[in-house]
Amino acid sequence: MAGGGEALGGGGKQKRGKAGKRKSKKRVGFRLDMTPLVDITFLLLTFFMLTTSMITPQTMEMNVPPDLEAPVEVRESELLTVRVRKDGKVFYNMGKDAPEPVTLKELHKVIVDQNVNLKNRCIVSLKADHEVAYGVFIEVLDEIHQCEPDIINGLKANGINERQRKFTVAPMDVKDSEEIAGL
Amino acid sequence: MSKIKKKRVGFVLDMTPLVDITFLLLTFFMFTAKFKSESENEEKYQIKRPRASVDTTKLPEQDLVIIKVGIDTANQDTAYHVSMLNEQDRIKLSQVMIQKDFPGIQPNQTAFITKDTVWLESLVQEARLINPRAQFAVDADRRIRFAWIEQAMNAMRKKRATTFNFVTDKKQ
Numbered sequence: 001m002a003g004g005g006e007a008l009g010g011g012g013k014q015k016r017g018k019a020g021k022r023k024s025k026k027r028v029g030f031r032l033d034m035t036p037l038v039d040i041t042f043l044l045l046t047f048f049m050l051t052t053s054m055i056t057p058q059t060m061e062m063n064v065p066p067d068l069e070a071p072v073e074v075r076e077s078e079l080l081t082v083r084v085r086k087d088g089k090v091f092y093n094m095g096k097d098a099p100e101p102v103t104l105k106e107l108h109k110v111i112v113d114q115n116v117n118l119k120n121r122c123i124v125s126l127k128a129d130h131e132v133a134y135g136v137f138i139e140v141l142d143e144i145h146q147c148e149p150d151i152i153n154g155l156k157a158n159g160i161n162e163r164q165r166k167f168t169v170a171p172m173d174v175k176d177s178e179e180i181a182g183l
Numbered sequence: 184m185s186k187i188k189k190k191r192v193g194f195v196l197d198m199t200p201l202v203d204i205t206f207l208l209l210t211f212f213m214f215t216a217k218f219k220s221e222s223e224n225e226e227k228y229q230i231k232r233p234r235a236s237v238d239t240t241k242l243p244e245q246d247l248v249i250i251k252v253g254i255d256t257a258n259q260d261t262a263y264h265v266s267m268l269n270e271q272d273r274i275k276l277s278q279v280m281i282q283k284d285f286p287g288i289q290p291n292q293t294a295f296i297t298k299d300t301v302w303l304e305s306l307v308q309e310a311r312l313i314n315p316r317a318q319f320a321v322d323a324d325r326r327i328r329f330a331w332i333e334q335a336m337n338a339m340r341k342k343r344a345t346t347f348n349f350v351t352d353k354k355q
Contacts, residue, residue: 034202041205048212058238059320059348064340084329128329134252135325137332138233138351146236171333 060141064169078121080114082107082144083172083180084128088136091180099180104143111147116154120164127172141169226264226294228253233325235351242350243318245269248310249350250303251294252323252331261327263335265306266294267317275313280306300334307342319347 065072076095083091083099091099092110102110115122124144128137144167152163230253251264267273277292283305285295295306310317321335339347 034198038198038202038205041202041209045205045209045212048209048216052212052216055352057232057242057322057350057352058235059240059242060235060238060351061240061346061348062336064336064345064347066340066343066345128333130328130330130333132329133325134323134327134329134332135233137329138235138325138349141349142235142351142354169336 060138060145062169074123075121078118078123080111080122080124081176082111082124082126082140083176084126084132084136084140085177085180086129086131088132089180089183090140091183099183101183104139107140108143108147108150111144112150112154115147115151116158119158119160120155120162120166123166123168125168125170127170127176129172129177226251226253227257228255228324230322230324231326232322232350232352234354235349236354238351240348242320242348243268246314246317247320248307248314248317249320249322250335252321252327252335254324254327261331262296262298263303263331264294264296265303265310267310267314269314269317272310272314272317276306276309279309279313283309300338303335304338304342307338307344311342311344319344320350321347322350 079095081093081099085091090102090104090107092102092107093099094114111124115124126140126144128140148163148165155161155163230251245268247268249264249266249268251266252261253264254261267276273293274291276295277288277290280292280295281288281290285302286297288295295302297303297306307319319339321332323332336347339345
């Protein structure tokens with residue numbers, strides 16, 4: 001790093017001889033050695049570049065219903081239950097239908113179709129087993145979130161411009177896990 | 184005829200643009216750098232956040248109550264770590280919890296560690312009383328059991344903190 005290295009001392013030396021007689025020295029613009037400054041700057045730059053992490057966490061907003069005494073009654077035919085089993089497998093069923101295993105991509109299609117068909121009345125209920133890893137739960141939740149734009153488009157195609165979102169996370173009871181245990 | 188020898192001068196390179204850019208980058212990195220807070224420094228666990236698709240909502244930098252659920256690197260233990268982001272709120276919460284005899288409390292504690300849902304509920308309630316504008320965030324490791332999250336959700340639901348955030352990382 002030779003910031004202004006060769007300039008160092010450039011202005012200091014004078015020619016002996018004639019110059020000695022003259023009273024007025026030749027003015028040389030004042031020079032400052034930049035080398036240490038640049039050295040430190042590079043050092044700091046590398047430090048900050050290596051310590052900064054560019055990945056910032058993002059958030060996923062959740063709304064849960066307040067703890068009310070009176071449960072909200074829903075029609076079973078409009079209830080789409082999504083269940084996540086211990087091993088992370090996902091099952092869905094409409095109302096009282098038998099649960100069917102689905103992949104996340106298929107689930108996306110099912111949720112969009114049901115929401116569009118039922119015209120905003122569909123209620124998606126997500127139930128996850130206690131043993132399920134939190135990461136898997138978030139993946140399913142994320143997939144349900146990702147359905148929204150498609151649902152809105154589907155509803156618009158049917159002439160409905162409003163989207164009322166009905167989604168809930170419900171606890172998984174023994175009956176729920178029994179139903180999907182052997183599938 | 185003797186040749187006049189040219190004096191060799193080492194080649195000169197203008198460093199000005201290089202130094203300009205370096206300073207620019209330096210200032211950029213200096214301003215964007217965020218350092219770990221004191222409470223994060225005390226943590227003995229590392230959180231591997233769950234991955235979700237790209238979302239532009241960022242975590243607020245103040246008025247936030249964070250419930251962290253991490254797996255301890257030493258003994259694989261899990262617990263709720265509740266902390267408030269605002270310094271003043273944190274001090275107030277600490278004072279309130281001293282009065283309530285929070286187990287193992289020390290003055291000026293930054294995070295409250297508990298496994299008990301009753302204490303978790305009490306922390307959520309006090310945090311809401313201290314700062315009604317505070318938002319709640321659940322920052323949990325993706326490997327923990329869902330039961331931990333469900334309990335935290337129930338605690339918040341009971342104390343009427345019905346809107347909260349899950350902290351996630353971008354999906355690659």
